[in-house]
Amino acid sequence: MTITVRFAPSPTGYIHIGNTRIALFNWLFALKNNGQFILRFDDTDTVRSKTEYADATIADLDWLGIEPARIEYQSKRIPVYDAAAERLKAAGVLYPCYETSEELERKRKLRLARRLPPIYGRDALKLTAADREKLEAEGRQPHWRFLLPNFKDDPFAIERTEVHWNDLVRDRETVDLASLSDPVLVREDGTYLYTFTSVVDDIDMEISHIIRGNDHITNSGVQIAIIEALGAKVPDLGHINLLTTASGEGISKRTGALSIGSLRRDGYEPMAVASLAVLIGTSENVTAVPDMATLADIFDPAATSKSASKFDPAELDALNRALIHAMPYAQAKDRLAALGIEGERAEEFWLAVRGNLSRISDAAGWWKIIKDGPATDEQLADEDRDFVRTAFDLLPREPWSRETWKLWTDAVKIQSGRKGKPLFMPLRIALTGLSSGPELADLLPLLGREGTLARRP
Incomplete structure (x- = not known):
C-alpha cells in the first residue's frame, strides 16, 4: 500500500504557521514512508474562497520545500459529492430537515431546560411526505443531516455508541456518538459542508493517513461513521497539538499574523520556519535543521505533546541565525547575486560576514561598507x-x-x-x-x- 496523505486548507486567507505545521507533518510523514502528498483545496465556500489565496498557498508550500504529488480543488468535484450524497439518501441515512436557525435555537434551549443534551432531536424523521411537501410549498428548502449510528432499532432511543481508533499521536481515542447532533452535510442551497466533502475525497483519493489538528478529534468520530456508511476503509488518524502566539492567543487567517508570506518577506529561511513549526511542542530539541531529509529522519508524530505550544518569533530568529552562520556560499550565491553581491571576491566576502548576519539581506549593508566606505552610525572620538x-x-x-x-x-x-x-x-x-x-x-x-x-x- 502506498502511504498517501493530504493537506486540505480552505483558500479563505493566507496560510499561517499553524496551518503550515499541519502541512509539514503530512509532508514529512510522506517523505519518511516514501509516500505521496496531495494538496487539496476545500474551496466549496464560493463567497470566501479566493484564487489568490490558493495561489499564495501553493507558492508558500513551494518556498518551504513541500512538493505535492498533485493538486485538487473541491469546487471541481461537485458531481462526485452528488453521487455520494445520493448513495447515503438511498441507504436512508441522509435525511431532509426544514427547521430554521431560530427554530433550532429554541429547541436547543428547550432541551437544556429539560436537562437533556442540547443536540438535535431528529424531529425531521417524524415528517411525512405530505408534511415535507407542505413545507416546501411554503418556500422552505431542506438541509440534509447524516443519521449517526448511535441507536439499535429506534433512532429516538439514542444510546452510548463509542467510536475508537489508535491515534498516531495521542494513542487510543474515543468519541461517543450519543453526545453529538446528526451533522448537516448539505446546506439548504445544495452546497456541501467540509465534514462530507472531506470524507468523500479521502475515500476517492485513497488517503491512507490523516494528520490534522486536535480540534478535529470529535469531527473524526463523525467522519468515521460516514466513511463506514459509504462502505470504505477508515484511514489511520493522527491529531497534533495546535500552535498559539507567544502570548497564548489562537492564530487566525483573519489577522494575517505569522502568515508564511510575511515570514518569507521578513527574510526568514524556510528551514528555520520548518524546524520550529515541526519540533516545537515535541520531545525533540528545537534546533536549526538544514534540510527536509534530515528533518524527516528525526520526525516522529508520536513525540508530539497533547497540549498547545507557543510559537515565539524570538526562537525563529535564533534558528535563522544558526542556519545562515553555517550556510555554504553555493547555497547563498544566487540570493547574494540578487543583492548585487557577486564577482571573484563574493565567496570570500560571504565567509567573512555570514557569522554576523540575522538575514541574508543583511549582507548588502556589509557589501556597501566594503565597496563604498564606512557607515555613518559611529564616529571617532x-x-x-x-x-x-x-x-x-x-x-x-x-x-x-x-x-x-x-x-x-x-x-x-x-x-x-x-x-x-x-x-x-x-x-x-x-x-x-x-x-x-x-x-x-x-x-x-x-x-x-x-x-x-x-x-x-
Whole structure:
C-alpha cells in the first residue's frame, strides 16, 4: 500500500504557521514512508474562497520545500459529492430537515431546560411526505443531516455508541456518538459542508493517513461513521497539538499574523520556519535543521505533546541565525547575486560576514561598507583621531591575508601602548563606521591596503 496523505486548507486567507505545521507533518510523514502528498483545496465556500489565496498557498508550500504529488480543488468535484450524497439518501441515512436557525435555537434551549443534551432531536424523521411537501410549498428548502449510528432499532432511543481508533499521536481515542447532533452535510442551497466533502475525497483519493489538528478529534468520530456508511476503509488518524502566539492567543487567517508570506518577506529561511513549526511542542530539541531529509529522519508524530505550544518569533530568529552562520556560499550565491553581491571576491566576502548576519539581506549593508566606505552610525572620538591616523602609518605592505590584522595591531600596540578595546574599537569604527561586526582579520584582505588607507580620518 502506498502511504498517501493530504493537506486540505480552505483558500479563505493566507496560510499561517499553524496551518503550515499541519502541512509539514503530512509532508514529512510522506517523505519518511516514501509516500505521496496531495494538496487539496476545500474551496466549496464560493463567497470566501479566493484564487489568490490558493495561489499564495501553493507558492508558500513551494518556498518551504513541500512538493505535492498533485493538486485538487473541491469546487471541481461537485458531481462526485452528488453521487455520494445520493448513495447515503438511498441507504436512508441522509435525511431532509426544514427547521430554521431560530427554530433550532429554541429547541436547543428547550432541551437544556429539560436537562437533556442540547443536540438535535431528529424531529425531521417524524415528517411525512405530505408534511415535507407542505413545507416546501411554503418556500422552505431542506438541509440534509447524516443519521449517526448511535441507536439499535429506534433512532429516538439514542444510546452510548463509542467510536475508537489508535491515534498516531495521542494513542487510543474515543468519541461517543450519543453526545453529538446528526451533522448537516448539505446546506439548504445544495452546497456541501467540509465534514462530507472531506470524507468523500479521502475515500476517492485513497488517503491512507490523516494528520490534522486536535480540534478535529470529535469531527473524526463523525467522519468515521460516514466513511463506514459509504462502505470504505477508515484511514489511520493522527491529531497534533495546535500552535498559539507567544502570548497564548489562537492564530487566525483573519489577522494575517505569522502568515508564511510575511515570514518569507521578513527574510526568514524556510528551514528555520520548518524546524520550529515541526519540533516545537515535541520531545525533540528545537534546533536549526538544514534540510527536509534530515528533518524527516528525526520526525516522529508520536513525540508530539497533547497540549498547545507557543510559537515565539524570538526562537525563529535564533534558528535563522544558526542556519545562515553555517550556510555554504553555493547555497547563498544566487540570493547574494540578487543583492548585487557577486564577482571573484563574493565567496570570500560571504565567509567573512555570514557569522554576523540575522538575514541574508543583511549582507548588502556589509557589501556597501566594503565597496563604498564606512557607515555613518559611529564616529571617532576626538581623543582617538590622532591615534588612528598614526596607526594607519603602520599598515603592513601587501600581499595581505588573514594574518595582516594581527601584524598591524601588534605594531600599533608597541608604538601606542594601547591594548584591548581602546586599541581595537577606534580602528573598527574608522574602517567600518560601526562598533561591532565581522572579524576585522577577515575584512582587511577584502579592503586591501589601498582601500584601507582611503579610510584614514
